[in-house]
Amino acid sequence: MNEVLASVGVSFAQLGLLVALAPGLSGLIKRMKAVLQGRKGPPLLQSYFDLVKLLRKDAVVSEHATVIFRWAPAVYAGCFATAALLVPVLWWRAPLAGWGDAIALVGLFALARFALALAGLDTGSAFGGMGSSREVAVAALAEPALLLALFAVARRSGGTDLSSASGFFVAQGVAAVAPSQLLALAAMVIVVIAETGRVPADNPDTHLELTMIHEGMLLEYSGRPLGILLWASLLKQIVLFSLVAALFFPFGIAAAPSEIPAALGGFALKLIVLALLMSLVESSSAKLRILRVPELLGAACALAMLALVAEVVVR
Amino acid sequence: MIETQSVAADALPDTCAALVQERRARLVVMTGTDERERGRGFGLYYVFALPSGALVSIEAQIDPARPEFPSVTRVVPAAHWYEREVKDLLGIEPRGHPDPRRLVLHDDWPHGLHPLRKDFDGRRTVARDPHPHGPITGVRGDGVIEVPVGPIHAGIIEPGHFRFGGVGELVFQLEARLFYTHRGIEKAAEGASVERVLFLAERICGACSLSNAVAYSQAIEAIADRHPGRRTRLIRSVLLELERLYNHVGDIANLCAGAALQLAVYQGGVLKERLQELNAEVAGHRYLFGVACPGGVRRDLDAAAQECIRRETGAIESEFRSYVDALLQTESFMERLVGTGVLEHDLADELGAVGVAARASGVARDVRASQPYAGLRPGMVTPVLRTEGDVRARMLVRVDEAFASFGLVNDLLRELAEVAPTELVTPIGPLPPDRWALGMVESPRGENVHHVMTGAAGEITRYRVRSASYNWALVPFAVAGNLLPDFPLINKSFELCYACLDR
Numbered sequence: 029m030n031e032v033l034a035s036v037g038v039s040f041a042q043l044g045l046l047v048a049l050a051p052g053l054s055g056l057i058k059r060m061k062a063v064l065q066g067r068k069g070p071p072l073l074q075s076y077f078d079l080v081k082l083l084r085k086d087a088v089v090s091e092h093a094t095v096i097f098r099w100a101p102a103v104y105a106g107c108f109a110t111a112a113l114l115v116p117v118l119w120w121r122a123p124l125a126g127w128g129d130a131i132a133l134v135g136l137f138a139l140a141r142f143a144l145a146l147a148g149l150d151t152g153s154a155f156g157g158m159g160s161s162r163e164v165a166v167a168a169l170a171e172p173a174l175l176l177a178l179f180a181v182a183r184r185s186g187g188t189d190l191s192s193a194s195g196f197f198v199a200q201g202v203a204a205v206a207p208s209q210l211l212a213l214a215a216m217v218i219v220v221i222a223e224t225g226r227v228p229a230d231n232p233d234t235h236l237e238l239t240m241i242h243e244g245m246l247l248e249y250s251g252r253p254l255g256i257l258l259w260a261s262l263l264k265q266i267v268l269f270s271l272v273a274a275l276f277f278p279f280g281i282a283a284a285p286s287e288i289p290a291a292l293g294g295f296a297l298k299l300i301v302l303a304l305l306m307s308l309v310e311s312s313s314a315k316l317r318i319l320r321v322p323e324l325l326g327a328a329c330a331l332a333m334l335a336l337v338a339e340v341v342v343r
Numbered sequence: 344m345i346e347t348q349s350v351a352a353d354a355l356p357d358t359c360a361a362l363v364q365e366r367r368a369r370l371v372v373m374t375g376t377d378e379r380e381r382g383r384g385f386g387l388y389y390v391f392a393l394p395s396g397a398l399v400s401i402e403a404q405i406d407p408a409r410p411e412f413p414s415v416t417r418v419v420p421a422a423h424w425y426e427r428e429v430k431d432l433l434g435i436e437p438r439g440h441p442d443p444r445r446l447v448l449h450d451d452w453p454h455g456l457h458p459l460r461k462d463f464d465g466r467r468t469v470a471r472d473p474h475p476h477g478p479i480t481g482v483r484g485d486g487v488i489e490v491p492v493g494p495i496h497a498g499i500i501e502p503g504h505f506r507f508g509g510v511g512e513l514v515f516q517l518e519a520r521l522f523y524t525h526r527g528i529e530k531a532a533e534g535a536s537v538e539r540v541l542f543l544a545e546r547i548c549g550a551c552s553l554s555n556a557v558a559y560s561q562a563i564e565a566i567a568d569r570h571p572g573r574r575t576r577l578i579r580s581v582l583l584e585l586e587r588l589y590n591h592v593g594d595i596a597n598l599c600a601g602a603a604l605q606l607a608v609y610q611g612g613v614l615k616e617r618l619q620e621l622n623a624e625v626a627g628h629r630y631l632f633g634v635a636c637p638g639g640v641r642r643d644l645d646a647a648a649q650e651c652i653r654r655e656t657g658a659i660e661s662e663f664r665s666y667v668d669a670l671l672q673t674e675s676f677m678e679r680l681v682g683t684g685v686l687e688h689d690l691a692d693e694l695g696a697v698g699v700a701a702r703a704s705g706v707a708r709d710v711r712a713s714q715p716y717a718g719l720r721p722g723m724v725t726p727v728l729r730t731e732g733d734v735r736a737r738m739l740v741r742v743d744e745a746f747a748s749f750g751l752v753n754d755l756l757r758e759l760a761e762v763a764p765t766e767l768v769t770p771i772g773p774l775p776p777d778r779w780a781l782g783m784v785e786s787p788r789g790e791n792v793h794h795v796m797t798g799a800a801g802e803i804t805r806y807r808v809r810s811a812s813y814n815w816a817l818v819p820f821a822v823a824g825n826l827l828p829d830f831p832l833i834n835k836s837f838e839l840c841y842a843c844l845d846r
Contacts, residue, residue: 065609154490158827161511228675231603235497238490239603239828314676315603318512318828 051075082255100147107140125191148245159244169325176332211335373425421695482508501841532806554786562782580718590787601832684833698789812843
């Protein structure tokens, strides 16, 4: 009984940590980009203010909207809340380890995307439909790349389980570095850029509806549902960052309870480094022509495939 | 000075066609008037420019009992928007016009009501039809989707409705519906004082306010035959080039926003800001309002101001050079521009493209070269030409013109330093009756033409503004065949103004 309670407690602690940090991470990236572009940028806490404002507002719902439109935010947020429990963050073993592996994680991403893409189509607005169609086209290549990269990494510990892989890397330390891991990391970075809707695949800061991918699907939302969707998108971002941190920069992840404070510091440091990487990529490149985005993700697929091959052959 | 030919309305198409074919003239503007109060009918003035720069006006009187005329558009396509305007605003029907839909007045405006007719009271409120039928024809077919955008946009821009038709990301056709906030400026100018109309002219559009003020002033000066002195004209030219500079630099920075190259958006924005601060420093206004007036300018550029311009433009020029070099080396950005939004040379030529859009498609039109005005002497400006007609060409034309303007400002300042300070304003006095004149200025977007006419008592009886933003008529042609998300990039490469149409 105590064990069950403890595991529930750990789950809530991890989910709470990620949910609480997610807007801050976005604020940090925005601030870093602003400084890199010679601006002052919004306050670090602005993302929190925006979300709180939205959550307190009523929503305007199109008269053409169906139940899909109303339920999509819940499904979307639920998927990423679950995904947040499948990834090791501070402790090598994720709260839901054993309940779902890399395939489950990618499946949750796909389910969330499916719900949001349907919602984008639901109201019949042209921008929503455009966003959905582009999102699905991008996902067709982003998902296999993510899956292959995770396979290549998880295979080191003999399966598809992310916690086992994380535990393996924590135990092995620097000795675990292999060519396959570098290739998988490159693929993962591209996937993270595409999945978080960043330049050069998408642009999170644009008001140009015709160019939108992720934002296009959200255009019909307002008030609380919009707040939930935005917060869930930020949760997705921090989950992806945590995934990269756990699998490619495993140092500092706790294997004993006394190491948890250090793990927290290490986690924050890793988020900052990844945020800086994203800001640099976004500030130094123009957005790709839409029909060339698949080329970028194709490269991610190829890198992930090479990682898997390297893993099989080198061993 | 202007060669005029009065012809019967039925002879308009043949006369205009002959002018275009035999004397290689191009249509500069067409203005319709209501002259019924003065014992005549409606007047139509087709003003052409010859390759020499001389102007030719083909004029016809239309019988008020039968307000129609054979459309010139079929033989001179550049007339297409002018004739639709005349139909909306004056109720004169261009017979045989290939696109007789409404243009300036939307379909919610009652039929039979024409605001530029003299018997229409410009101050009255007109009840609109709450359920108008749109003039959009659209695209039909298997798998075709229509994407309506606007008139309210997410960014802080003016209203305009764009209807894209295509399959997937590929656009087959774009229809643009503009003229959403018609302000009746031309109507308000009728009967107003010379100073009052200057006030209106400066407020047609913020970004080319000085170009409009100078074009209007030149038209008034030509009517009165009172011309400002050399110093005044040099000051006008210096400030007009400063206006071009802040626009061109800002437009290039804005183009980067179309491709999400954020770093360049802000870096270019800083340079534009510094140019506008320079405007405020030497002319007292960031957008150069209140500087030009009929007869001259209201503010001298003394030695200190000249030195300030020289120093600041010198510093900004070298920074702009490294900015452009960096931009041209950013492959992810340049790759987006090549081959995007091509405007064909023949189309640009025949439909009367002006400014950057014309020159990027190989059509050499620059008022500064063809009809040198203000402080410019013939040969001081050579049109910057490119032939590709794509977004990249329009950007590079702006780049080269900006560098040319930096040089031109210095040349003009050197001349200005040698001209002794004089009276800045030549008094215009009452305007002579029954005259008309054109004022033409190459604004940052292209040729702005102000057509001013005086009535029996020398009052302003018609004021017609044809801005470079008539290039809007060309944008749909450049968009067809491109990808939907490339539209913002194409649109920003034309960088046209909605307010310029909403006169």
